[in-house]
Amino acid sequence: MKMIFMKKEKNTKEKKVSEKQKIALERIYRLFELAEKQKDEKLVKRYLKLAKKIGEKTNVSIPKTLKKKFCKKCFTMNVKTIEKKPFLLVICGKCGFEKKFSLKEKKQ
Numbered sequence: 001m002k003m004i005f006m007k008k009e010k011n012t013k014e015k016k017v018s019e020k021q022k023i024a025l026e027r028i029y030r031l032f033e034l035a036e037k038q039k040d041e042k043l044v045k046r047y048l049k050l051a052k053k054i055g056e057k058t059n060v061s062i063p064k065t066l067k068k069k070f071c072k073k074c075f076t077m078n079v080k081t082i083e084k085k086p087f088l089l090v091i092c093g094k095c096g097f098e099k100k101f102s103l104k105e106k107k108q
């Protein structure tokens, strides 16, 4: 069980999350867990693609904490994270794709 989801709910605007979307999010988390443990790159790719597909189908965006863990270009979890204030740089170890995340949480 992960607490991230519950914590976040407090400060985001109340969005109606359908039962379907809740299940989808759970599935996404589980797929990432599986992908993290998996050493076979082909399977990792499959899990991550599936997670993305579920998100697209149900209109659920992949949580930021998970987004930092994979490369959306080649679907690998072989990424490096470097803190470069005020950003967090996620660099793919396979294709070199870089992604920036803001370290500051948006306040609303």
Ligand SMILES: [Zn+2]
Residues within 6 Å of the ligand: 071, 072, 073, 074, 075, 076, 092, 093, 094, 095, 096, 097
């Ligand atoms: Zn990549």
